Amino acid sequence: MSKTDLKKENILKAATECFARFGYDKTTLDDIGSAVKLNKASLYYYYKNKEEIFNEVILRESSAFMESLQAKVLEIENPDDKVVTYLIERLRYYRKVVNLHHLSIENLRTLEPMFHKLYTETMDLEISFLGSILKDKTQESSPEKIAETLLIVADSLKHRAVQESGKIFASEVDYTQTEQETEFVTHLILRGLTKQP
Amino acid sequence: MSKTDLKKENILKAATECFARFGYDKTTLDDIGSAVKLNKASLYYYYKNKEEIFNEVILRESSAFMESLQAKVLEIENPDDKVVTYLIERLRYYRKVVNLHHLSIENLRTLEPMFHKLYTETMDLEISFLGSILKDKTQESSPEKIAETLLIVADSLKHRAVQESGKIFASEVDYTQTEQETEFVTHLILRGLTKQP
Amino acid sequence: MSKTDLKKENILKAATECFARFGYDKTTLDDIGSAVKLNKASLYYYYKNKEEIFNEVILRESSAFMESLQAKVLEIENPDDKVVTYLIERLRYYRKVVNLHHLSIENLRTLEPMFHKLYTETMDLEISFLGSILKDKTQESSPEKIAETLLIVADSLKHRAVQESGKIFASEVDYTQTEQETEFVTHLILRGLTKQP
Amino acid sequence: MSKTDLKKENILKAATECFARFGYDKTTLDDIGSAVKLNKASLYYYYKNKEEIFNEVILRESSAFMESLQAKVLEIENPDDKVVTYLIERLRYYRKVVNLHHLSIENLRTLEPMFHKLYTETMDLEISFLGSILKDKTQESSPEKIAETLLIVADSLKHRAVQESGKIFASEVDYTQTEQETEFVTHLILRGLTKQP
DNA sequence: GATGAATGAGTATTCATTCAT
DNA sequence: AATGAATGAATACTCATTCAT
Numbered sequence: 001m002s003k004t005d006l007k008k009e010n011i012l013k014a015a016t017e018c019f020a021r022f023g024y025d026k027t028t029l030d031d032i033g034s035a036v037k038l039n040k041a042s043l044y045y046y047y048k049n050k051e052e053i054f055n056e057v058i059l060r061e062s063s064a065f066m067e068s069l070q071a072k073v074l075e076i077e078n079p080d081d082k083v084v085t086y087l088i089e090r091l092r093y094y095r096k097v098v099n100l101h102h103l104s105i106e107n108l109r110t111l112e113p114m115f116h117k118l119y120t121e122t123m124d125l126e127i128s129f130l131g132s133i134l135k136d137k138t139q140e141s142s143p144e145k146i147a148e149t150l151l152i153v154a155d156s157l158k159h160r161a162v163q164e165s166g167k168i169f170a171s172e173v174d175y176t177q178t179e180q181e182t183e184f185v186t187h188l189i190l191r192g193l194t195k196q197p
Numbered sequence: 198m199s200k201t202d203l204k205k206e207n208i209l210k211a212a213t214e215c216f217a218r219f220g221y222d223k224t225t226l227d228d229i230g231s232a233v234k235l236n237k238a239s240l241y242y243y244y245k246n247k248e249e250i251f252n253e254v255i256l257r258e259s260s261a262f263m264e265s266l267q268a269k270v271l272e273i274e275n276p277d278d279k280v281v282t283y284l285i286e287r288l289r290y291y292r293k294v295v296n297l298h299h300l301s302i303e304n305l306r307t308l309e310p311m312f313h314k315l316y317t318e319t320m321d322l323e324i325s326f327l328g329s330i331l332k333d334k335t336q337e338s339s340p341e342k343i344a345e346t347l348l349i350v351a352d353s354l355k356h357r358a359v360q361e362s363g364k365i366f367a368s369e370v371d372y373t374q375t376e377q378e379t380e381f382v383t384h385l386i387l388r389g390l391t392k393q394p
Numbered sequence: 395m396s397k398t399d400l401k402k403e404n405i406l407k408a409a410t411e412c413f414a415r416f417g418y419d420k421t422t423l424d425d426i427g428s429a430v431k432l433n434k435a436s437l438y439y440y441y442k443n444k445e446e447i448f449n450e451v452i453l454r455e456s457s458a459f460m461e462s463l464q465a466k467v468l469e470i471e472n473p474d475d476k477v478v479t480y481l482i483e484r485l486r487y488y489r490k491v492v493n494l495h496h497l498s499i500e501n502l503r504t505l506e507p508m509f510h511k512l513y514t515e516t517m518d519l520e521i522s523f524l525g526s527i528l529k530d531k532t533q534e535s536s537p538e539k540i541a542e543t544l545l546i547v548a549d550s551l552k553h554r555a556v557q558e559s560g561k562i563f564a565s566e567v568d569y570t571q572t573e574q575e576t577e578f579v580t581h582l583i584l585r586g587l588t589k590q591p
Numbered sequence: 592m593s594k595t596d597l598k599k600e601n602i603l604k605a606a607t608e609c610f611a612r613f614g615y616d617k618t619t620l621d622d623i624g625s626a627v628k629l630n631k632a633s634l635y636y637y638y639k640n641k642e643e644i645f646n647e648v649i650l651r652e653s654s655a656f657m658e659s660l661q662a663k664v665l666e667i668e669n670p671d672d673k674v675v676t677y678l679i680e681r682l683r684y685y686r687k688v689v690n691l692h693h694l695s696i697e698n699l700r701t702l703e704p705m706f707h708k709l710y711t712e713t714m715d716l717e718i719s720f721l722g723s724i725l726k727d728k729t730q731e732s733s734p735e736k737i738a739e740t741l742l743i744v745a746d747s748l749k750h751r752a753v754q755e756s757g758k759i760f761a762s763e764v765d766y767t768q769t770e771q772e773t774e775f776v777t778h779l780i781l782r783g784l785t786k787q788p
Numbered sequence: 789g790a791t792g793a794a795t796g797a798g799t800a801t802t803c804a805t806t807c808a809t
Numbered sequence: 810a811a812t813g814a815a816t817g818a819a820t821a822c823t824c825a826t827t828c829a830t
Binding site (some may be wrong): 028030040049 | 823824
Binding site (some may be wrong): 200204221235236237238239242243 | 813814815816817819
């Protein structure tokens with residue numbers, strides 16, 4: 001690993017700490033700078049701006065989460081539970097990130113492009129993983145097609161919940177409701193696939 | 198309702214929206230002002246400062262929550278479940294407030310006096326409600342004494358969790374653990390009361 | 395005295411207290427309003443603005459001071475001392491006003507028109523008083539002419555001192571120096587008048 | 592002198608001008624900024640806040656004053672006069688600072704910690720200087736002990752006067768009285784030392 | 789690569805002043 | 810005569826970002 005990459009790594013580690021501690025908004029570049037013993041201005045040599053740093057932090061965390069989630073899912077016996085668990089935990093993770101970094105609805109709007117980029121980058125991997133789980137359940141369509149549909153539906157439900165929030169207590173309530181919706185739809189789809197009455 | 202009270206009401210409504218949208222820190226008085234079509238400075242005619250507005254918002258929300266929670270609890274059959282549900286939902290509500298308004302540990306420190314005031318003001322009502330539920334369960338001490346103890350224990354567990362947070366992902370994890378601790382202790386106490394082996 | 399005049403009187407009394415307590419700048423109209431149990435806005439019914447109130451306060455204080463000073467001067471035996479004392483005490487009073495109301499150089503600039511108005515309004519009375527003291531000392535010119543000259547010279551010395559201040563510690567030092575200059579010039583003029591060698 | 596120190600120096604020079612011109616409260620950071628051709632925000636790069644700038648200004652002025660006062664005192668013949676002059680001039684200097692910067696009672700309260708720090712930092716030097724003057728007058732105790740006592744008494748008298756002010760015209764009057772009290776007590780102590788009847 | 793230095797835009801709060809009632 | 814209500818302009822302080830060296 002080059003010297004620069006090492007430094008970037010250290011910055012990310014410090015930033016991860018700070019964002020978790022203070023939230024995105026309240027973390028100042030001075031906070032991060034102090035933590036890596038680097039002048040605030042120097043951070044701009046490694047990253048374009050605060051948002052890009054946050055970007056990277058989220059990306060790392062997501063990768064780690066995905067790995068551990070996939071490992072956990074593989075240990076589940078019941079195939080339907082595998083899928084449901086995967087989708088629900090994915091949703092809960094999103095909530096966790098939002099809460100952890102104290103992201104406001106406004107932040108979510110601003111950071112949307114970043115999340116979208118992260119989303120599309122990860123999508124292929126997720127489709128492939130979920131597809132492999134679904135392989136022996138689907139008879140007609142390709143399992144990847146089903147996987148993609150499930151992911152899209154799940155994300156749409158989440159997206160709708162976020163958009164509708166901004167009203168008091170909506171965030172919490174919606175997530176619970178979204179979980180139920182996700183589970184319900186997933187079961188519907190999976191049972192449809194196995195042609196059960 | 199007087200004209201002034203009406204205006205204060207409108208300000209609160211706008212503030213509630215804003216705090217939920219942006220969080221406490223990122224809500225500016227300009228945000229609230231715009232929402233009520235009032236100059237930022239005018240808000241100071243109705244409220245002493247930003248904190249006082251937040252204060253009032255939290256107070257309203259809490260009252261509404263308490264009412265609905267108590268109604269919900271009364272519908273539960275099993276007496277023990279009544280108590281446990283009440284205490285757990287109360288804890289979840291705290292987390293909800295903190296998350297909703299994106300309160301940082303720092304905020305919690307600053308706003309502590311406000312929360313404390315709210316807490317003591319509500320305490321009597323809570324004791325009286327919880328006491329009435331416990332009435333036929335206690336044989337020796339007064340039900341109010343037991344109620345107060347339960348509330349104090351529950352709040353202490355919560356308080357410890359808050360103090361210990363500030364570590365990564367701690368917020369989520371700790372609350373779950375605190376819920377379990379609260380439930381466990383409550384059962385211990387309740388079973389002690391009914392002298393079951 | 396009409397009801398309005400009575401109210402104006404009360405406002406002035408309160409304002410006098412406030413200005414002496416907090417200084418001109420730090421006295422708010424709310425301070426004065428509270429003190430007379432009158433809404434801040436009501437003050438504008440009686441006075442054009444804050445400056446006009448201050449104006450009046452200074453005017454009252456000056457009149458009172460002038461009366462007492464003139465009484466004091468009349469008790470002095472030596473005619474020269476009468477004049478010198480009058481001029482010196484007059485200067486000291488100016489300093490006292492400036493210090494009492496915490497007037498900055500900048501204030502003095504802003505309030506200059508007011509002071510000038512006060513100055514010209516009082517001038518005639520001062521000339522007449524000082525003239526009466528000088529009556530038996532002057533043989534050629536009218537005593538009023540001499541009186542006016544003395545006052546103008548004294549005020550010029552003071553004015554120059556004020557203008558030159560704004561440099562550190564100048565205020566204090568200059569006043570002392572100005573006192574000496576005033577005394578010296580006065581003696582020069584008085585002795586010139588009596589044609590002493 | 593480093594570039595930063597030079598800049599800090601310039602800021603101080605500008606601030607000194609401004610504080611003397613407008614007083615502490617009415618001097619804005621924009622005033623100081625304009626004077627050094629520096630954005631208001633840049634001042635925060637060099638100094639923590641307005642109070643710290645004022646702090647430094649006062650510190651400089653005090654050092655300069657102390658030096659000149661000590662030189663002046665050394666030229667006095669009569670030993671008792673040396674001491675009295677030193678203590679009286681010290682008192683006058685305090686008044687001078689308060690008047691010059693238009694410090695209100697409120698300011699004095701806020702800035703108290705700063706004055707206290709300055710006070711204790713200077714104390715040792717003052718004790719040592721005053722002690723050297725007293726050397727040949729004391730026969731029993733150490734001259735430093737006497738010096739410290741004199742300084743403490745003088746400051747206490749001053750402190751009481753400040754506390755009691757806030758009443759009309761009090762500032763002027765009290766200081767004069769404090770001067771007399773200081774002189775009287777000093778003479779008492781000095782004559783006691785030489786065991787004169 | 790690193791940073792000292794600078795700043796524009798924002799953020800809570802205060803206050804003299806205005807005006808409709 | 811009195812005031813409730815509103816506001817523009819200030820004011821101390823913060824922070825992401827820029828740039829010359």
